[in-house]
Amino acid sequence: MKKSVIIAYYNGIKYINEQVGSILKQLDKGDELIISVDGWEDGSKELLFKLRENDSRIKIVAGPHQGVAKNFEQGLGYCNGDIIFIADQDDVWEDNKVEKVCEAFENPRVTAVVHNAMIVDENLEDSGTTTFQWRESKSGFWKNVKKNSYIGCCMAVKRGVLKSVLPIPEYIWIHDQWIGLLCEQLGKVIFLDDILLKYRRHGNNVTGLNHGHAVAMLKKRIFMIFGINQRVKEWKKEDAENQTVL
Numbered sequence: 001m002k003k004s005v006i007i008a009y010y011n012g013i014k015y016i017n018e019q020v021g022s023i024l025k026q027l028d029k030g031d032e033l034i035i036s037v038d039g040w041e042d043g044s045k046e047l048l049f050k051l052r053e054n055d056s057r058i059k060i061v062a063g064p065h066q067g068v069a070k071n072f073e074q075g076l077g078y079c080n081g082d083i084i085f086i087a088d089q090d091d092v093w094e095d096n097k098v099e100k101v102c103e104a105f106e107n108p109r110v111t112a113v114v115h116n117a118m119i120v121d122e123n124l125e126d127s128g129t130t131t132f133q134w135r136e137s138k139s140g141f142w143k144n145v146k147k148n149s150y151i152g153c154c155m156a157v158k159r160g161v162l163k164s165v166l167p168i169p170e171y172i173w174i175h176d177q178w179i180g181l182l183c184e185q186l187g188k189v190i191f192l193d194d195i196l197l198k199y200r201r202h203g204n205n206v207t208g209l210n211h212g213h214a215v216a217m218l219k220k221r222i223f224m225i226f227g228i229n230q231r232v233k234e235w236k237k238e239d240a241e242n243q244t245v246l
Helices: 016-024 045-054 068-078 097-104 131-135 141-146 159-165 175-186 214-244
Strands: 003-010 032-039 058-062 083-087 110-120 126-130 155-158 188-200
Touching (some): 016 032, 032 068, 045 058, 058 068, 083 159, 175 188, 175 214
Parallel strands (some): 003 032, 003 083, 110 188
């Protein structure tokens, strides 16, 4: 079972070396780590190239420079693994993450796995709160429309779902919720209680712990529901057309 890891990278020189190290030691020889770069103005170009020189499993690609969701979308298209892990540039994987997640995928109905993580500060000091506690994490379409518990850096998906997940519509602002909700439509999503990640929170995080304005959040939810419904209609239409071909 080949594994791919995708990092959407943007000026992450401070933490990327530690994160890459925690990932690579869990990957096998034929696996890959894709780093899609939207910016290295912080002087990290040399560091990333050095990491690639030291490990041929690392692949560096140019990002689209259209925001984090589009960067992840493009990066996913480069992934060749059977299981695809989504990763942030500033976290740290626990040593048993890959093993535990891959075990969950032994069930053929599973389309995605979401695991628990400990929220830590920039020095990796525990906050005492996990992501599951913070987001009241569990499966369920309407639960995750109302309060999203699909946190990308805690997720892995089967490669087969990408043809249904991609492309991500322009009006969808958050890639992980989009992927998670569609994976629920495609099969079974497993939520693992195991804490398999140090989820680092600091001043430069793209995703904050606080929500936006209520009206803006409502608008985003409406767009999400609309987008999911449209994608499901496309699947049904395609299935109907395939069934009529003799």
